[in-house]
Amino acid sequence: MIEIEIPDDEGLPAARDRFAELSDTRQLLRGDPSASRKISAGRLYAYANSPAADPEVEAELARNVAARRAYRGYLQAAASYRPGVAIAASTEAIPPRRGVGCTVRVEPSQAEPDQYIVIVEIDPAQPAPEVPPSTLVLCDVEDNCHRFPLPSAHRGVIQFIVTEDSAELELLRDPRTEALLR
Amino acid sequence: MTDDGLLDGGADGQMLADFGALADATGPSGEPKFPPRPLAHLARFLVGRGGGPNRDAPLFELCHLVNAVDAAGGTTDGRWGFFLGQDLVRARSCRQHLREMLSADGWCRGGFEMTADGVSITYADDAFSLSFGRMPFLVALFEFLATMENYQGLNDGLDVMVQEAGSRRAVQDAANRIAAELRQYRNRHLDRGGNDEAFATIQGFMHGRVGEEQGDRWRLDDAAILTFWRQHNLGACKTYRKAFEHFADFLDAVTTASARQAGAAAAPLGADRETGEVEPDDLSHARSPLDDLAAWQDPLPLLDQGPAAEIKFFTKSGERDPLAPLMAFGPFAVRLPLAFLRYLSFGAVQTQISQGLRIHPGQPVLVDHLSCAEAESYPERRDLYGRLLEHLGRMQKATYYALRQARAEAVGDNVMALGAAGDGRMFERARRDLADEDEFSEAEQAALEDEGAREFRRISRRGFDEEALADEDRQEGFRIGAGVLYAVGNVLSRYLGELGKLDGDGAGLASLLEADRATFAGEFGKLYGVTDD
Amino acid sequence: MKRYAVFVATTGGPAQVQRITRERAPLSMVVLGRGSERLPVSDRYDDFVHPGSGPVERFFGPFPEGGFRLEVSGPIDSGDSWQLGVFVAHAIQASDGFELVRDEAALETEADAIVWLTGQVDYDGRVSGVGHMQEKLQGSRDALATWLATGMPVSLVVAAGTDHDRLLACEPPTDAHIVAAADAMALCRDLGLDPTPAATRSSPGEPPAPGPPAPAPPPARRVGGRFLVPILVILLAGSLALLAATGRLGEVTAWPKRLVALLPGQPEGESPDTPPPKPRTPDPPPVAEAPQPTPKAPEPTPETTEKTTPAPSQQTKAPKPAPQPQATEPALAIAVRERRAPAGASCAGVHFGDVVAVEQPVDRDDSGQPTASRASGLCGLLLIIDAGPAPRYIRAKVTVLQGxxxxxxxxxxxxxxxxxxSGPQPWPVALPHRLKGPVRYQVTAEVSEKRPVSASRPDSLKTATLAHVVMTE
Incomplete structure (x- = not known):
């Protein structure tokens, strides 16, 4: 048995507020299994900082532009090099991206007409990051950021071949596509 | 939407999803990213409706911490690494992360200092300090802010703040900006209509029970909750457990409001000194928090953080899980022992029914569930609690021994032992409470110490390692654990006393169970059974 | 056109080197067939062909800016045993009248010969063993049987010594020609190849060299093709190489004194034309008869272009660079002297007789570059790379751009x-007996302070260059 004083009219509003707080707190802590799942900022950040795939995060990024912007922000902050977007005045078919300490350019293969060579050149005069870049991130104008694993650098150059129909090439053709290395 | 419709709380699906994203987050090992206490604190802060000058104080603290992290790391990625990049957010991990940030070049700006307990900041016009223990909550708060609607303005505002971080004013401005965003978020995603309706419903129910002889007092007994549920389970309050929780919240709200009116703020349990929370071993100083409906805080989460987390006081499924609901409700359960038994036994059956319907909608409910044939028996629950109390006694003795050993070593080294822990005082109090005795002779005390030593050596769990007792963190872990063991033991003992009264000559609980089984089976049949028409 | 099918022996079976092309990309790559998969061995291959680190550029270069794309029919995952096969493939690419067979399925109709190789090739072209002979032979037995059944000549090439012994012990196909290779260039010659430097080559199947600046067009092709090299040139080259290596020329048992005087501390060495090479002595003593440098020992002049510390522009007849006491790492300097026959004598007398050449430093123009030398009466040039007073590692290279x-x-x-x-290091070079056009060349010297150049990071090296031309008019 519990016995308490009946609150007066002055005390009731405070009691109502407190009741609502307790009830809402209990609701939050219990959760709702039927509620939609959300990707936390921490998980998005972890995804941005790990090469591992996460289908749930990828699905969220595909449908949620705000999540994409946040994700892009994490990638930009964590990038070891930011070659960025191409200069608007470039006349080259696939314009190069030149950032501090790093250039990304594409050369058509002389041997196979449907192949292109993506060349990432690291300036040895700039301070090297603790971890050498291992991923090329390309972000389009709609904040879709795509990650491509990189081979290791050799003589300050990272180089790989892509085909005409590759996603990398399609993205790099657009001068507004931002390139990041991490 | 859950079973409980209007009476389930005011947060909408968006807010539940935002909070759930943090609550469900795990580290690589599967362990929760945030311990329960910071999460509970965050939930309380987010739904907080009260006004007052200190309501947004956590945002102010958060901005100070952002400022300190910026001074330690100097980059936006450093900020995100600290606030979003920790796999498991604990006080220790926050301290370690800051140390690593500082190991390269130290503070980027002046006015910051890392102390043994946390970080102190000296502004041109003020000073501020933050403890490591407070940081997990602030990290959770940051992540929630960064998660809620992918709040983009958060970082921009904080960037502005750290650029002008020489003054407390900049910190205050940033906190105000975030507070304004959070208010808008609450307005969009937190509705108080349902809660007000629930409060009014319970208030009306309580008023209806007031008789001539009761005057200006409400009386709530075991039967009242059952009656309320039976009246409302076809409408706004479908589950018995929800009804029980609502009454617990209702009484908490009314008594807290009364206490505030009387000028006596309740002191919650915990180690967050910044918010005025008391130390766990302060429980041994005064008995009132253990009896106070409004002041009660679940003590078990204290074992999940800091040095106490390194000591396995309880196994999860065999000890902690059965204790958890009793500790969550504390004195409310003690004073409504049968209502709480129903919460455990028949509430569990109803949860199974709800889960089954959610997974297989449209399927008929299992007959065993409808008939409550497998409901946990009241005597079995009493026996389980009895065994747990015996276990608590052994753990208390072992902990007592650990604290005595630690103090002996510290005194031997001419070091002040355990600060204000006062292990002897605490356990004298504990022994008096448990054994209902006022005094112990020296001989009895020596015998108890021997017994404690035997128990300590008999326990082969993580942390019960005699050689590690000299470690300060280990001592602190036992100190925290001692307070929790005392609080748990006290509530458990009193609850068992109430169950003893219900049992009467030994058959009371069994007959109560059968009566309740018939009642709940009837209600479940109405709610979930197949109708003839 | 003779067509070779080159196979690299791997434990997983033979991998054919199908095509070598140039790309406008800084790194050379190994690619699986026509595909876009860059094999992990690419970095090692890049080292193998890159200037300063690999023998391919050294023997077949210089190459224009860019890298190679080398296509193989199967994966080459690890190790360096591919080097000999790749070296020979590059030699084929560099030889007029030869080409690689690309299509493995058409070997019988397209290939004149099949070469199956395994071995490492060092910077000096020496071949060394790599082991695993039994596994490699086992992995290729079916293919070898198929090839031999067509009646085509099949050569199995391994390093002389242990690998050769083990191959023989594994009972290789009796119809195959077993070759023990000690020197990669000698092997190429045994195969009938005559690789020429890229700067003087224009292979029909090779795309135009990308990147600026294109070297000057090569002189008229050698008359008679690869088998009709003028005897005099061969004799002269061989004689000079032998001379540099041994100090002996024919019956001459000692260095002509005046030549020796210009080659202080010249050690014994091997010539790529004298296989098999003798084991290298790390720091051989100077030839006993060789006197110490004379006080007039030629020293570099500001003709040198020093990338890290540009030399001041000044002219001097006596190309002796001024000491640089302030510098902790003295600048590297390159100088060049003309060597002419004195009046009444011939260059043959200078080269093979007892005639003392008349030496004089090359003048410099206003920009500090050496002026053109006149070919008339010019027997040769003496390149002098001054290492400075403190011991340093110097790797010099002459890139002949024309002639x-x-x-x-x-x-x-x-x-x-x-x-x-330390000190001035001479490098004598001779001009062909009859010049048909100008000779343009560039001297590059790389210096490493602490370790051998090949073991140093490219970006840690300092480089100096000198460009010079000998005009026939």
């Missing part, structure tokens, strides 16, 4: 970058 120089293929041992040297 031909004799003795410029490889530097003296002292300038090979393998051991530290």
């Amino acid at each position: 031909r120089l004799i003795g410029a293929d490889r530097p003296p041992e002292a300038l090979s970058g393998h051991r530290p040297v």
